[in-house]
Amino acid sequence: MTDVLVLVEHGEGELKNTTLELLTAARVFGTVGAVVVGAPGTAEKLQSKLAEAGAETIYAAESDEAESLLITPSVDAVSGLAAHLQVPVMISSTATGNEIAGRVSARVASGAIYGVREVEADRSAKVSIFGGAFTVTSSAAGASPVYTLYPGSVDPEPQAASGTLQEVELPGAGPTAVKITSFAPAEKADRPELAEAKIVVSGGRGVGSAEGFGDVVEPLADALGAAVGASRAAVDAEYYPGKFQVGQTGVTVSPNLYIALGISGAIQHKAGMQTSKTIVAVNKDEEAPLFEITDFGIVGDLFEVAPQATEEINSRK
Structure with missing residues:
Protein backbone atom coordinates (compact mmCIF):
# COMPACT_ATOMS: atom_id res chain seq x y z
CA MET A 1 0.00 0.00 0.00
CA THR A 2 1.22 3.51 -0.84
CA ASP A 3 0.22 6.45 1.40
CA VAL A 4 2.17 9.21 -0.37
CA LEU A 5 3.89 9.70 -3.72
CA VAL A 6 7.30 11.34 -4.20
CA LEU A 7 8.55 12.46 -7.61
CA VAL A 8 12.18 11.37 -7.89
CA GLU A 9 14.80 13.86 -9.08
CA HIS A 10 17.80 12.17 -10.66
CA GLY A 11 20.59 12.75 -13.11
CA GLU A 12 23.38 10.70 -14.66
CA GLY A 13 22.28 7.61 -12.76
CA GLU A 14 22.36 9.32 -9.35
CA LEU A 15 19.67 10.51 -6.97
CA LYS A 16 19.55 14.22 -6.21
CA ASN A 17 19.85 15.10 -2.53
CA THR A 18 16.43 16.72 -2.82
CA THR A 19 14.93 13.27 -3.45
CA LEU A 20 16.42 11.95 -0.22
CA GLU A 21 14.91 14.92 1.60
CA LEU A 22 11.50 14.29 0.03
CA LEU A 23 11.57 10.60 0.97
CA THR A 24 12.39 11.54 4.57
CA ALA A 25 9.73 14.24 4.87
CA ALA A 26 7.04 12.10 3.20
CA ARG A 27 7.23 9.36 5.84
CA VAL A 28 4.95 11.41 8.08
CA PHE A 29 2.09 10.26 5.81
CA GLY A 30 3.02 6.57 5.99
CA THR A 31 4.35 4.21 3.33
CA VAL A 32 6.24 6.05 0.58
CA GLY A 33 6.00 5.37 -3.15
CA ALA A 34 8.70 6.85 -5.40
CA VAL A 35 7.86 7.79 -8.99
CA VAL A 36 10.80 7.50 -11.40
CA VAL A 37 10.33 9.01 -14.85
CA GLY A 38 12.93 8.30 -17.51
CA ALA A 39 14.22 6.03 -20.23
CA PRO A 40 13.76 2.24 -19.88
CA GLY A 41 16.04 0.87 -17.15
CA THR A 42 16.31 4.11 -15.18
CA ALA A 43 14.30 2.89 -12.16
CA GLU A 44 16.23 -0.36 -11.95
CA LYS A 45 19.52 1.56 -11.72
CA LEU A 46 18.15 3.66 -8.87
CA GLN A 47 16.27 0.85 -7.12
CA SER A 48 18.77 -0.04 -4.40
CA LYS A 49 19.42 3.59 -3.43
CA LEU A 50 15.72 4.40 -3.33
CA ALA A 51 15.06 1.34 -1.17
CA GLU A 52 17.80 2.37 1.24
CA ALA A 53 16.27 5.84 1.42
CA GLY A 54 12.81 4.55 2.33
CA ALA A 55 10.85 3.91 -0.88
CA GLU A 56 8.57 0.92 -0.34
CA THR A 57 7.31 0.89 -3.93
CA ILE A 58 9.15 2.31 -6.94
CA TYR A 59 6.84 3.23 -9.80
CA ALA A 60 8.83 2.99 -13.03
CA ALA A 61 7.23 5.38 -15.51
CA GLU A 62 9.53 4.75 -18.44
CA SER A 63 9.45 5.13 -22.20
CA ASP A 64 11.83 5.80 -25.05
CA GLU A 65 10.61 9.37 -25.37
CA ALA A 66 10.28 10.23 -21.66
CA GLU A 67 13.51 12.20 -21.59
CA SER A 68 12.80 14.06 -24.81
CA LEU A 69 9.52 15.58 -23.63
CA LEU A 70 9.41 18.60 -21.34
CA ILE A 71 7.52 18.01 -18.05
CA THR A 72 4.62 16.11 -19.64
CA PRO A 73 5.77 12.56 -18.75
CA SER A 74 6.18 13.50 -15.08
CA VAL A 75 2.77 15.16 -15.00
CA ASP A 76 1.16 12.14 -16.67
CA ALA A 77 2.81 9.63 -14.35
CA VAL A 78 2.22 11.43 -11.06
CA SER A 79 -1.32 12.60 -11.79
CA GLY A 80 -2.35 9.16 -13.02
CA LEU A 81 -1.03 7.43 -9.90
CA ALA A 82 -2.39 10.09 -7.54
CA ALA A 83 -5.85 9.89 -9.07
CA HIS A 84 -5.83 6.12 -8.70
CA LEU A 85 -4.35 5.91 -5.21
CA GLN A 86 -5.96 9.06 -3.77
CA VAL A 87 -2.83 10.00 -1.80
CA PRO A 88 -0.77 13.17 -1.23
CA VAL A 89 2.05 14.08 -3.61
CA MET A 90 5.42 15.61 -2.75
CA ILE A 91 7.71 17.31 -5.28
CA SER A 92 10.86 19.38 -4.89
CA SER A 93 10.29 23.14 -4.88
CA THR A 94 12.29 24.01 -7.98
CA ALA A 95 11.21 25.88 -11.11
CA THR A 96 10.44 22.57 -12.82
CA GLY A 97 8.96 20.99 -9.70
CA ASN A 98 6.55 23.88 -9.13
CA GLU A 99 5.41 23.70 -12.76
CA ILE A 100 4.73 19.98 -12.45
CA ALA A 101 2.93 20.49 -9.14
CA GLY A 102 0.53 23.03 -10.60
CA ARG A 103 -0.41 20.78 -13.51
CA VAL A 104 -0.80 17.71 -11.30
CA SER A 105 -3.04 19.52 -8.80
CA ALA A 106 -5.27 20.73 -11.64
CA ARG A 107 -5.62 17.23 -13.05
CA VAL A 108 -6.47 15.59 -9.73
CA ALA A 109 -8.72 18.46 -8.59
CA SER A 110 -6.76 19.03 -5.40
CA GLY A 111 -4.97 22.00 -3.90
CA ALA A 112 -1.24 22.69 -4.06
CA ILE A 113 1.00 24.26 -1.41
CA TYR A 114 4.29 25.67 -2.64
CA GLY A 115 7.54 26.26 -0.78
CA VAL A 116 6.74 23.98 2.14
CA ARG A 117 9.20 23.75 5.02
CA GLU A 118 7.50 20.89 6.88
CA VAL A 119 4.48 18.63 6.45
CA GLU A 120 2.29 17.11 9.15
CA ALA A 121 0.37 13.82 9.31
CA ASP A 122 -2.93 15.76 9.20
CA ARG A 123 -1.87 17.02 5.74
CA SER A 124 -1.18 20.55 6.92
CA ALA A 125 2.11 22.22 6.04
CA LYS A 126 4.31 25.00 7.38
CA VAL A 127 5.11 27.72 4.87
CA SER A 128 7.17 30.91 5.14
CA ILE A 129 5.43 34.03 3.83
CA PHE A 130 6.23 37.71 3.29
CA GLY A 131 9.86 37.01 2.50
CA GLY A 132 10.25 34.69 5.46
CA ALA A 133 8.96 37.19 8.02
CA PHE A 134 6.20 34.82 9.14
CA THR A 135 5.58 31.08 9.19
CA VAL A 136 2.00 29.92 8.70
CA THR A 137 0.24 26.57 8.71
CA SER A 138 -1.63 25.84 5.49
CA SER A 139 -3.91 23.08 4.26
CA ALA A 140 -4.99 22.08 0.76
CA ALA A 141 -8.33 20.57 -0.21
CA GLY A 142 -8.83 17.43 -2.25
CA ALA A 143 -7.97 13.76 -2.04
CA SER A 144 -4.43 14.27 -3.37
CA PRO A 145 -2.98 17.57 -2.13
CA VAL A 146 0.35 18.47 -3.74
CA TYR A 147 3.28 19.88 -1.76
CA THR A 148 6.55 21.31 -3.05
CA LEU A 149 9.32 21.07 -0.47
CA TYR A 150 12.08 23.66 -0.27
CA PRO A 151 15.52 22.05 -0.80
CA GLY A 152 17.44 21.90 2.45
CA SER A 153 14.36 21.95 4.68
CA VAL A 154 14.89 18.37 5.89
CA ASP A 155 17.97 16.38 6.85
CA PRO A 156 17.83 13.08 4.92
CA GLU A 157 17.54 10.02 7.15
CA PRO A 158 17.89 6.59 5.49
CA GLN A 159 15.25 4.01 6.33
CA ALA A 160 15.46 0.65 4.62
CA ALA A 161 12.39 -0.41 2.65
CA SER A 162 11.59 -3.12 0.14
CA GLY A 163 11.89 -0.93 -2.96
CA THR A 164 9.60 -3.13 -5.06
CA LEU A 165 9.50 -2.14 -8.72
CA GLN A 166 6.14 -1.60 -10.38
CA GLU A 167 5.83 -0.55 -14.01
CA VAL A 168 3.61 2.38 -14.96
CA GLU A 169 2.54 2.91 -18.56
CA LEU A 170 3.10 6.38 -19.94
CA PRO A 171 0.77 7.72 -22.63
CA GLY A 172 2.36 8.86 -25.86
CA ALA A 173 3.15 12.48 -26.63
CA GLY A 174 -0.01 14.48 -27.24
CA PRO A 175 -0.38 17.32 -29.76
CA THR A 176 0.55 19.95 -27.15
CA ALA A 177 3.62 18.16 -25.76
CA VAL A 178 6.85 20.18 -25.87
CA LYS A 179 9.76 18.22 -27.27
CA ILE A 180 13.39 18.82 -26.30
CA THR A 181 15.38 19.07 -29.52
CA SER A 182 18.81 19.52 -27.94
CA PHE A 183 20.30 19.37 -24.48
CA ALA A 184 23.55 20.71 -23.08
CA PRO A 185 24.30 19.68 -19.49
CA ALA A 186 25.55 22.39 -17.16
CA GLU A 187 29.28 22.49 -16.80
CA LYS A 188 30.39 20.67 -13.69
CA ALA A 189 32.28 22.79 -11.21
CA ASP A 190 34.79 21.75 -8.59
CA ARG A 191 32.55 23.19 -5.89
CA PRO A 192 29.32 21.62 -4.55
CA GLU A 193 25.99 22.47 -6.17
Missing part, protein backbone atom coordinates in the same frame (compact mmCIF):
# COMPACT_ATOMS: atom_id res chain seq x y z
CA LEU A 194 24.62 25.58 -4.47
CA ALA A 195 21.13 24.28 -3.62
CA GLU A 196 22.48 21.09 -2.03
CA ALA A 197 25.71 22.35 -0.42
CA LYS A 198 26.30 21.79 3.28
CA ILE A 199 28.41 24.94 3.50
CA VAL A 200 27.84 28.15 1.52
CA VAL A 201 30.01 31.27 1.41
CA SER A 202 28.16 34.22 -0.15
CA GLY A 203 29.32 37.68 -1.12
CA GLY A 204 27.32 40.86 -1.42
CA ARG A 205 27.69 44.43 -2.59
CA GLY A 206 30.37 44.93 0.05
CA VAL A 207 32.74 42.63 -1.86
CA GLY A 208 33.05 45.51 -4.29
CA SER A 209 33.89 43.78 -7.56
CA ALA A 210 34.14 40.54 -9.48
CA GLU A 211 37.81 40.49 -8.54
CA GLY A 212 36.79 40.68 -4.89
CA PHE A 213 34.86 37.42 -5.28
CA GLY A 214 37.92 35.79 -6.80
CA ASP A 215 40.30 37.16 -4.19
CA VAL A 216 38.23 36.77 -1.02
CA VAL A 217 34.98 34.81 -1.36
CA GLU A 218 36.15 31.91 -3.52
CA PRO A 219 39.36 31.18 -1.52
CA LEU A 220 37.34 30.92 1.72
CA ALA A 221 34.77 28.69 0.03
CA ASP A 222 37.49 26.43 -1.36
CA ALA A 223 39.16 26.18 2.03
CA LEU A 224 35.86 24.96 3.51
CA GLY A 225 34.82 22.81 0.56
CA ALA A 226 31.82 25.10 0.18
CA ALA A 227 29.61 26.42 -2.60
CA VAL A 228 29.76 30.09 -3.54
CA GLY A 229 26.65 32.27 -3.46
CA ALA A 230 25.91 35.91 -4.12
CA SER A 231 23.30 38.45 -3.11
CA ARG A 232 21.00 40.04 -5.65
CA ALA A 233 22.91 43.32 -5.34
CA ALA A 234 26.16 41.56 -6.23
CA VAL A 235 24.54 39.81 -9.18
CA ASP A 236 22.92 43.03 -10.43
CA ALA A 237 26.33 44.71 -10.25
CA GLU A 238 27.72 41.83 -12.33
CA TYR A 239 30.16 40.74 -9.64
CA TYR A 240 29.01 37.12 -9.99
CA PRO A 241 26.77 35.09 -12.35
CA GLY A 242 23.03 35.11 -11.71
CA LYS A 243 22.76 31.35 -11.30
CA PHE A 244 24.53 31.73 -7.95
CA GLN A 245 22.07 34.27 -6.55
CA VAL A 246 20.75 33.34 -3.12
CA GLY A 247 17.36 34.68 -2.13
CA GLN A 248 13.65 34.74 -2.73
CA THR A 249 14.17 35.38 -6.45
CA GLY A 250 17.19 33.11 -6.67
CA VAL A 251 18.28 29.85 -5.09
CA THR A 252 16.96 28.88 -1.66
CA VAL A 253 19.62 27.27 0.51
CA SER A 254 19.61 25.70 3.95
CA PRO A 255 23.17 24.52 4.65
CA ASN A 256 24.73 23.55 7.95
CA LEU A 257 26.89 26.69 7.72
CA TYR A 258 26.17 29.92 5.84
CA ILE A 259 28.82 32.64 5.74
CA ALA A 260 27.78 36.07 4.45
CA LEU A 261 30.50 38.50 3.44
CA GLY A 262 29.48 42.10 2.83
CA ILE A 263 25.74 41.33 2.67
CA SER A 264 23.47 43.80 4.42
CA GLY A 265 20.54 41.40 4.60
CA ALA A 266 17.62 42.60 2.50
CA ILE A 267 14.43 40.68 3.25
CA GLN A 268 14.52 38.85 -0.12
CA HIS A 269 18.02 37.55 0.65
CA LYS A 270 17.09 36.44 4.16
CA ALA A 271 14.11 34.56 2.75
CA GLY A 272 16.51 32.39 0.77
CA MET A 273 18.94 31.44 3.54
CA GLN A 274 17.46 32.05 6.98
CA THR A 275 16.80 28.36 7.64
CA SER A 276 20.54 27.66 7.57
CA LYS A 277 21.65 25.79 10.69
CA THR A 278 24.44 28.25 11.58
CA ILE A 279 24.77 31.74 10.09
CA VAL A 280 27.94 33.84 10.23
CA ALA A 281 28.04 37.40 8.89
CA VAL A 282 30.89 39.83 8.32
CA ASN A 283 29.95 43.46 7.71
CA LYS A 284 31.33 46.93 8.48
CA ASP A 285 27.86 48.18 9.39
CA GLU A 286 26.88 47.03 12.86
CA GLU A 287 23.26 47.95 12.02
CA ALA A 288 23.12 45.59 9.03
CA PRO A 289 19.73 43.75 9.10
CA LEU A 290 21.42 40.38 8.57
CA PHE A 291 22.88 40.57 12.07
CA GLU A 292 19.34 40.12 13.39
CA ILE A 293 19.34 36.44 12.38
CA THR A 294 23.02 35.52 12.64
CA ASP A 295 24.48 33.12 15.17
CA PHE A 296 27.88 34.82 14.94
CA GLY A 297 28.32 38.38 13.72
CA ILE A 298 31.63 40.09 13.01
CA VAL A 299 31.68 43.87 12.63
CA GLY A 300 34.76 44.43 10.53
CA ASP A 301 36.39 44.65 7.13
CA LEU A 302 35.69 41.47 5.17
CA PHE A 303 38.96 41.99 3.26
CA GLU A 304 40.80 41.55 6.55
CA VAL A 305 38.58 38.98 8.26
CA ALA A 306 38.01 36.54 5.39
CA PRO A 307 41.67 36.11 4.34
CA GLN A 308 42.66 35.50 7.96
CA ALA A 309 39.96 32.87 8.28
CA THR A 310 41.05 31.24 5.01
CA GLU A 311 44.68 31.12 6.13
CA GLU A 312 43.78 29.66 9.51
CA ILE A 313 41.50 26.99 8.00
CA ASN A 314 44.13 25.96 5.46
CA SER A 315 46.78 25.73 8.17
CA ARG A 316 44.67 23.19 10.06
CA LYS A 317 44.17 20.81 7.17
Whole structure:
Protein backbone atom coordinates (compact mmCIF):
# COMPACT_ATOMS: atom_id res chain seq x y z
CA MET A 1 0.00 0.00 0.00
CA THR A 2 1.22 3.51 -0.84
CA ASP A 3 0.22 6.45 1.40
CA VAL A 4 2.17 9.21 -0.37
CA LEU A 5 3.89 9.70 -3.72
CA VAL A 6 7.30 11.34 -4.20
CA LEU A 7 8.55 12.46 -7.61
CA VAL A 8 12.18 11.37 -7.89
CA GLU A 9 14.80 13.86 -9.08
CA HIS A 10 17.80 12.17 -10.66
CA GLY A 11 20.59 12.75 -13.11
CA GLU A 12 23.38 10.70 -14.66
CA GLY A 13 22.28 7.61 -12.76
CA GLU A 14 22.36 9.32 -9.35
CA LEU A 15 19.67 10.51 -6.97
CA LYS A 16 19.55 14.22 -6.21
CA ASN A 17 19.85 15.10 -2.53
CA THR A 18 16.43 16.72 -2.82
CA THR A 19 14.93 13.27 -3.45
CA LEU A 20 16.42 11.95 -0.22
CA GLU A 21 14.91 14.92 1.60
CA LEU A 22 11.50 14.29 0.03
CA LEU A 23 11.57 10.60 0.97
CA THR A 24 12.39 11.54 4.57
CA ALA A 25 9.73 14.24 4.87
CA ALA A 26 7.04 12.10 3.20
CA ARG A 27 7.23 9.36 5.84
CA VAL A 28 4.95 11.41 8.08
CA PHE A 29 2.09 10.26 5.81
CA GLY A 30 3.02 6.57 5.99
CA THR A 31 4.35 4.21 3.33
CA VAL A 32 6.24 6.05 0.58
CA GLY A 33 6.00 5.37 -3.15
CA ALA A 34 8.70 6.85 -5.40
CA VAL A 35 7.86 7.79 -8.99
CA VAL A 36 10.80 7.50 -11.40
CA VAL A 37 10.33 9.01 -14.85
CA GLY A 38 12.93 8.30 -17.51
CA ALA A 39 14.22 6.03 -20.23
CA PRO A 40 13.76 2.24 -19.88
CA GLY A 41 16.04 0.87 -17.15
CA THR A 42 16.31 4.11 -15.18
CA ALA A 43 14.30 2.89 -12.16
CA GLU A 44 16.23 -0.36 -11.95
CA LYS A 45 19.52 1.56 -11.72
CA LEU A 46 18.15 3.66 -8.87
CA GLN A 47 16.27 0.85 -7.12
CA SER A 48 18.77 -0.04 -4.40
CA LYS A 49 19.42 3.59 -3.43
CA LEU A 50 15.72 4.40 -3.33
CA ALA A 51 15.06 1.34 -1.17
CA GLU A 52 17.80 2.37 1.24
CA ALA A 53 16.27 5.84 1.42
CA GLY A 54 12.81 4.55 2.33
CA ALA A 55 10.85 3.91 -0.88
CA GLU A 56 8.57 0.92 -0.34
CA THR A 57 7.31 0.89 -3.93
CA ILE A 58 9.15 2.31 -6.94
CA TYR A 59 6.84 3.23 -9.80
CA ALA A 60 8.83 2.99 -13.03
CA ALA A 61 7.23 5.38 -15.51
CA GLU A 62 9.53 4.75 -18.44
CA SER A 63 9.45 5.13 -22.20
CA ASP A 64 11.83 5.80 -25.05
CA GLU A 65 10.61 9.37 -25.37
CA ALA A 66 10.28 10.23 -21.66
CA GLU A 67 13.51 12.20 -21.59
CA SER A 68 12.80 14.06 -24.81
CA LEU A 69 9.52 15.58 -23.63
CA LEU A 70 9.41 18.60 -21.34
CA ILE A 71 7.52 18.01 -18.05
CA THR A 72 4.62 16.11 -19.64
CA PRO A 73 5.77 12.56 -18.75
CA SER A 74 6.18 13.50 -15.08
CA VAL A 75 2.77 15.16 -15.00
CA ASP A 76 1.16 12.14 -16.67
CA ALA A 77 2.81 9.63 -14.35
CA VAL A 78 2.22 11.43 -11.06
CA SER A 79 -1.32 12.60 -11.79
CA GLY A 80 -2.35 9.16 -13.02
CA LEU A 81 -1.03 7.43 -9.90
CA ALA A 82 -2.39 10.09 -7.54
CA ALA A 83 -5.85 9.89 -9.07
CA HIS A 84 -5.83 6.12 -8.70
CA LEU A 85 -4.35 5.91 -5.21
CA GLN A 86 -5.96 9.06 -3.77
CA VAL A 87 -2.83 10.00 -1.80
CA PRO A 88 -0.77 13.17 -1.23
CA VAL A 89 2.05 14.08 -3.61
CA MET A 90 5.42 15.61 -2.75
CA ILE A 91 7.71 17.31 -5.28
CA SER A 92 10.86 19.38 -4.89
CA SER A 93 10.29 23.14 -4.88
CA THR A 94 12.29 24.01 -7.98
CA ALA A 95 11.21 25.88 -11.11
CA THR A 96 10.44 22.57 -12.82
CA GLY A 97 8.96 20.99 -9.70
CA ASN A 98 6.55 23.88 -9.13
CA GLU A 99 5.41 23.70 -12.76
CA ILE A 100 4.73 19.98 -12.45
CA ALA A 101 2.93 20.49 -9.14
CA GLY A 102 0.53 23.03 -10.60
CA ARG A 103 -0.41 20.78 -13.51
CA VAL A 104 -0.80 17.71 -11.30
CA SER A 105 -3.04 19.52 -8.80
CA ALA A 106 -5.27 20.73 -11.64
CA ARG A 107 -5.62 17.23 -13.05
CA VAL A 108 -6.47 15.59 -9.73
CA ALA A 109 -8.72 18.46 -8.59
CA SER A 110 -6.76 19.03 -5.40
CA GLY A 111 -4.97 22.00 -3.90
CA ALA A 112 -1.24 22.69 -4.06
CA ILE A 113 1.00 24.26 -1.41
CA TYR A 114 4.29 25.67 -2.64
CA GLY A 115 7.54 26.26 -0.78
CA VAL A 116 6.74 23.98 2.14
CA ARG A 117 9.20 23.75 5.02
CA GLU A 118 7.50 20.89 6.88
CA VAL A 119 4.48 18.63 6.45
CA GLU A 120 2.29 17.11 9.15
CA ALA A 121 0.37 13.82 9.31
CA ASP A 122 -2.93 15.76 9.20
CA ARG A 123 -1.87 17.02 5.74
CA SER A 124 -1.18 20.55 6.92
CA ALA A 125 2.11 22.22 6.04
CA LYS A 126 4.31 25.00 7.38
CA VAL A 127 5.11 27.72 4.87
CA SER A 128 7.17 30.91 5.14
CA ILE A 129 5.43 34.03 3.83
CA PHE A 130 6.23 37.71 3.29
CA GLY A 131 9.86 37.01 2.50
CA GLY A 132 10.25 34.69 5.46
CA ALA A 133 8.96 37.19 8.02
CA PHE A 134 6.20 34.82 9.14
CA THR A 135 5.58 31.08 9.19
CA VAL A 136 2.00 29.92 8.70
CA THR A 137 0.24 26.57 8.71
CA SER A 138 -1.63 25.84 5.49
CA SER A 139 -3.91 23.08 4.26
CA ALA A 140 -4.99 22.08 0.76
CA ALA A 141 -8.33 20.57 -0.21
CA GLY A 142 -8.83 17.43 -2.25
CA ALA A 143 -7.97 13.76 -2.04
CA SER A 144 -4.43 14.27 -3.37
CA PRO A 145 -2.98 17.57 -2.13
CA VAL A 146 0.35 18.47 -3.74
CA TYR A 147 3.28 19.88 -1.76
CA THR A 148 6.55 21.31 -3.05
CA LEU A 149 9.32 21.07 -0.47
CA TYR A 150 12.08 23.66 -0.27
CA PRO A 151 15.52 22.05 -0.80
CA GLY A 152 17.44 21.90 2.45
CA SER A 153 14.36 21.95 4.68
CA VAL A 154 14.89 18.37 5.89
CA ASP A 155 17.97 16.38 6.85
CA PRO A 156 17.83 13.08 4.92
CA GLU A 157 17.54 10.02 7.15
CA PRO A 158 17.89 6.59 5.49
CA GLN A 159 15.25 4.01 6.33
CA ALA A 160 15.46 0.65 4.62
CA ALA A 161 12.39 -0.41 2.65
CA SER A 162 11.59 -3.12 0.14
CA GLY A 163 11.89 -0.93 -2.96
CA THR A 164 9.60 -3.13 -5.06
CA LEU A 165 9.50 -2.14 -8.72
CA GLN A 166 6.14 -1.60 -10.38
CA GLU A 167 5.83 -0.55 -14.01
CA VAL A 168 3.61 2.38 -14.96
CA GLU A 169 2.54 2.91 -18.56
CA LEU A 170 3.10 6.38 -19.94
CA PRO A 171 0.77 7.72 -22.63
CA GLY A 172 2.36 8.86 -25.86
CA ALA A 173 3.15 12.48 -26.63
CA GLY A 174 -0.01 14.48 -27.24
CA PRO A 175 -0.38 17.32 -29.76
CA THR A 176 0.55 19.95 -27.15
CA ALA A 177 3.62 18.16 -25.76
CA VAL A 178 6.85 20.18 -25.87
CA LYS A 179 9.76 18.22 -27.27
CA ILE A 180 13.39 18.82 -26.30
CA THR A 181 15.38 19.07 -29.52
CA SER A 182 18.81 19.52 -27.94
CA PHE A 183 20.30 19.37 -24.48
CA ALA A 184 23.55 20.71 -23.08
CA PRO A 185 24.30 19.68 -19.49
CA ALA A 186 25.55 22.39 -17.16
CA GLU A 187 29.28 22.49 -16.80
CA LYS A 188 30.39 20.67 -13.69
CA ALA A 189 32.28 22.79 -11.21
CA ASP A 190 34.79 21.75 -8.59
CA ARG A 191 32.55 23.19 -5.89
CA PRO A 192 29.32 21.62 -4.55
CA GLU A 193 25.99 22.47 -6.17
CA LEU A 194 24.62 25.58 -4.47
CA ALA A 195 21.13 24.28 -3.62
CA GLU A 196 22.48 21.09 -2.03
CA ALA A 197 25.71 22.35 -0.42
CA LYS A 198 26.30 21.79 3.28
CA ILE A 199 28.41 24.94 3.50
CA VAL A 200 27.84 28.15 1.52
CA VAL A 201 30.01 31.27 1.41
CA SER A 202 28.16 34.22 -0.15
CA GLY A 203 29.32 37.68 -1.12
CA GLY A 204 27.32 40.86 -1.42
CA ARG A 205 27.69 44.43 -2.59
CA GLY A 206 30.37 44.93 0.05
CA VAL A 207 32.74 42.63 -1.86
CA GLY A 208 33.05 45.51 -4.29
CA SER A 209 33.89 43.78 -7.56
CA ALA A 210 34.14 40.54 -9.48
CA GLU A 211 37.81 40.49 -8.54
CA GLY A 212 36.79 40.68 -4.89
CA PHE A 213 34.86 37.42 -5.28
CA GLY A 214 37.92 35.79 -6.80
CA ASP A 215 40.30 37.16 -4.19
CA VAL A 216 38.23 36.77 -1.02
CA VAL A 217 34.98 34.81 -1.36
CA GLU A 218 36.15 31.91 -3.52
CA PRO A 219 39.36 31.18 -1.52
CA LEU A 220 37.34 30.92 1.72
CA ALA A 221 34.77 28.69 0.03
CA ASP A 222 37.49 26.43 -1.36
CA ALA A 223 39.16 26.18 2.03
CA LEU A 224 35.86 24.96 3.51
CA GLY A 225 34.82 22.81 0.56
CA ALA A 226 31.82 25.10 0.18
CA ALA A 227 29.61 26.42 -2.60
CA VAL A 228 29.76 30.09 -3.54
CA GLY A 229 26.65 32.27 -3.46
CA ALA A 230 25.91 35.91 -4.12
CA SER A 231 23.30 38.45 -3.11
CA ARG A 232 21.00 40.04 -5.65
CA ALA A 233 22.91 43.32 -5.34
CA ALA A 234 26.16 41.56 -6.23
CA VAL A 235 24.54 39.81 -9.18
CA ASP A 236 22.92 43.03 -10.43
CA ALA A 237 26.33 44.71 -10.25
CA GLU A 238 27.72 41.83 -12.33
CA TYR A 239 30.16 40.74 -9.64
CA TYR A 240 29.01 37.12 -9.99
CA PRO A 241 26.77 35.09 -12.35
CA GLY A 242 23.03 35.11 -11.71
CA LYS A 243 22.76 31.35 -11.30
CA PHE A 244 24.53 31.73 -7.95
CA GLN A 245 22.07 34.27 -6.55
CA VAL A 246 20.75 33.34 -3.12
CA GLY A 247 17.36 34.68 -2.13
CA GLN A 248 13.65 34.74 -2.73
CA THR A 249 14.17 35.38 -6.45
CA GLY A 250 17.19 33.11 -6.67
CA VAL A 251 18.28 29.85 -5.09
CA THR A 252 16.96 28.88 -1.66
CA VAL A 253 19.62 27.27 0.51
CA SER A 254 19.61 25.70 3.95
CA PRO A 255 23.17 24.52 4.65
CA ASN A 256 24.73 23.55 7.95
CA LEU A 257 26.89 26.69 7.72
CA TYR A 258 26.17 29.92 5.84
CA ILE A 259 28.82 32.64 5.74
CA ALA A 260 27.78 36.07 4.45
CA LEU A 261 30.50 38.50 3.44
CA GLY A 262 29.48 42.10 2.83
CA ILE A 263 25.74 41.33 2.67
CA SER A 264 23.47 43.80 4.42
CA GLY A 265 20.54 41.40 4.60
CA ALA A 266 17.62 42.60 2.50
CA ILE A 267 14.43 40.68 3.25
CA GLN A 268 14.52 38.85 -0.12
CA HIS A 269 18.02 37.55 0.65
CA LYS A 270 17.09 36.44 4.16
CA ALA A 271 14.11 34.56 2.75
CA GLY A 272 16.51 32.39 0.77
CA MET A 273 18.94 31.44 3.54
CA GLN A 274 17.46 32.05 6.98
CA THR A 275 16.80 28.36 7.64
CA SER A 276 20.54 27.66 7.57
CA LYS A 277 21.65 25.79 10.69
CA THR A 278 24.44 28.25 11.58
CA ILE A 279 24.77 31.74 10.09
CA VAL A 280 27.94 33.84 10.23
CA ALA A 281 28.04 37.40 8.89
CA VAL A 282 30.89 39.83 8.32
CA ASN A 283 29.95 43.46 7.71
CA LYS A 284 31.33 46.93 8.48
CA ASP A 285 27.86 48.18 9.39
CA GLU A 286 26.88 47.03 12.86
CA GLU A 287 23.26 47.95 12.02
CA ALA A 288 23.12 45.59 9.03
CA PRO A 289 19.73 43.75 9.10
CA LEU A 290 21.42 40.38 8.57
CA PHE A 291 22.88 40.57 12.07
CA GLU A 292 19.34 40.12 13.39
CA ILE A 293 19.34 36.44 12.38
CA THR A 294 23.02 35.52 12.64
CA ASP A 295 24.48 33.12 15.17
CA PHE A 296 27.88 34.82 14.94
CA GLY A 297 28.32 38.38 13.72
CA ILE A 298 31.63 40.09 13.01
CA VAL A 299 31.68 43.87 12.63
CA GLY A 300 34.76 44.43 10.53
CA ASP A 301 36.39 44.65 7.13
CA LEU A 302 35.69 41.47 5.17
CA PHE A 303 38.96 41.99 3.26
CA GLU A 304 40.80 41.55 6.55
CA VAL A 305 38.58 38.98 8.26
CA ALA A 306 38.01 36.54 5.39
CA PRO A 307 41.67 36.11 4.34
CA GLN A 308 42.66 35.50 7.96
CA ALA A 309 39.96 32.87 8.28
CA THR A 310 41.05 31.24 5.01
CA GLU A 311 44.68 31.12 6.13
CA GLU A 312 43.78 29.66 9.51
CA ILE A 313 41.50 26.99 8.00
CA ASN A 314 44.13 25.96 5.46
CA SER A 315 46.78 25.73 8.17
CA ARG A 316 44.67 23.19 10.06
CA LYS A 317 44.17 20.81 7.17
